[in-house]
Amino acid sequence: MSPVQALLTDAVCEAARRSVLCWLATVDAEGQPNVSPKEVWAIADEQHVVVAHIASPVSARNIAQHPQVCLSFVDVFVQKGFKLLGRAREVLADDTEFATWAKPLLAMVGQRFTIQSVLVIQVQSVAAIVAPSYRFYPDDTTEASQVSSAMRGYNVQAVEKDKP
Template identity: 55%
Template sequence: MNPLLGSDIRSMAQRSVLCWLATADASGQPNVTPKEIFAILDDEHIVVANIASPGSAKNIRANAKVCLSFIDVFAQKGYKVLGVATEAKPTDAEYARWVEPLRAMAGERFPIHSVFVVRATAVEPILAPSYLLYPAETSEAMQIASALRVYGVRRAGEDGF
């Protein structure tokens, strides 16, 4: 059986600067917030640092269903992960396990108040429309080149940079 969070998904997560965590409160009102400290911990868990997210924490306590997404902005593809979240606090027995990869990323710069532990239940690819509408004409290399132009980004080593 293939792991839910396999190597392709792990690679994409590592290339993503942010993930977006969507939660909903008890009445169903959605909320989406960016998270910059996150990691795939194992084949079914993604951990997200709660640095400044009291609203996300409150929503997860009221409604555990979440959606987390991450994309490579240059390749214009990524993944959407549906799951069930819990909030692990420093006083919880499993907290050290969940927070370890996040502390390595955050260092001393960001205080981690708790960890949102997302158990993935489904994963779906996210693709820019060009991949779907023009599959014969669209490649990842073309998408990256186009995005670099649009964003005005140069790669290290290009044009003396």
């Protein structure tokens, strides 16, 4: 048997680290989509992403009915990210697996939030997300130009780092 190919590569992990939020898309029993921002999430290993169910009853209910999900994240300054498709399941707080899956999430929240359960996503495919400028104007578009444009658009100024 051949080993499972790592879908969550170093590039995906680095992009995830730079993203503040992810967006989890689910669908209910009637086929109605639901997209919900998630602030507490992490790449658990080369095949799994974990999302804290802090206040996500709709996402949890939808996953119980239809486990297919889409999780997307983008670095808003560089304007690149990834779309992950996979199958999700909910691991409840009293489940023996909870401590393992919740570990990276608990490290993020400390005592700030109670994690009701963990939404564990087994990633089945990964696709890049890039702003249209990278495709339509490849000679003029760089990560630096996108960051500069985004900083102007968001009215954000860079913080000068102290010199040693």
